[in-house]
Amino acid sequence: MERTLVLVKPDGVQRGLIGRILSRFEDKGLKLVGLKTLTISPELAERHYAPHKGKPFYEGLVRYMTSAPVVAAVVEGPRAVDLTRSLMGATFGWQAEPGTIRGDFGLSSGFNLIHGSDSVESAAHEIELFFRPEELCAYERDLDRWIISSDDG
Numbered sequence: 001m002e003r004t005l006v007l008v009k010p011d012g013v014q015r016g017l018i019g020r021i022l023s024r025f026e027d028k029g030l031k032l033v034g035l036k037t038l039t040i041s042p043e044l045a046e047r048h049y050a051p052h053k054g055k056p057f058y059e060g061l062v063r064y065m066t067s068a069p070v071v072a073a074v075v076e077g078p079r080a081v082d083l084t085r086s087l088m089g090a091t092f093g094w095q096a097e098p099g100t101i102r103g104d105f106g107l108s109s110g111f112n113l114i115h116g117s118d119s120v121e122s123a124a125h126e127i128e129l130f131f132r133p134e135e136l137c138a139y140e141r142d143l144d145r146w147i148i149s150s151d152d153g
Helices: 010-014 018-028 042-048 058-065 080-088 101-105 120-130 142-146
Strands: 002-008 031-038 070-077 114-116
Touching: 002 018, 002 080, 002 120, 010 018, 010 070, 018 031, 018 070, 018 080, 018 101, 031 120, 042 058, 042 120, 070 080, 080 101, 080 114, 080 120
Parallel strands: none
Antiparallel strands: 002 070, 002 114, 031 070
16 A cells, blocks of 8 residues: 655645545545644755755745644555545646646645645655654554455555
8 A cells, every 4th residue: 555645735724624635535535544733844844845946936835834834644545646646636726627626725826735745755755754653553444345446456
């Protein structure tokens, strides 16, 4: 099973969309295995967004992500990274398809509600940035036998 990091960004928290956003992942069949609210320090934001250092939007992104609390979650399931990215929609709300999180709740280029890891490798790195191993739960859900078939890996 794959795991991936999801961050409900400051605008999603401030707009009261935490539950509505996280329920999209659960509705799809993904399992929440880690969840917390935190205010990201500038140091953590800089480490998290290190691949974007030097890009024109980097400084503003760090300021935005440290401006108010976020909700960090780890979701688990078959193809969790790709499913999460698909549920999120295009980066800019005005470009995102209806039915996606950003398509339904966003219209801005600067405020895009949510972050999701873009690969299995970056998910592993990002999860380590936001969660200690003991903060993640491994558990079985009885309903998984009705969601995940043996063909899903």
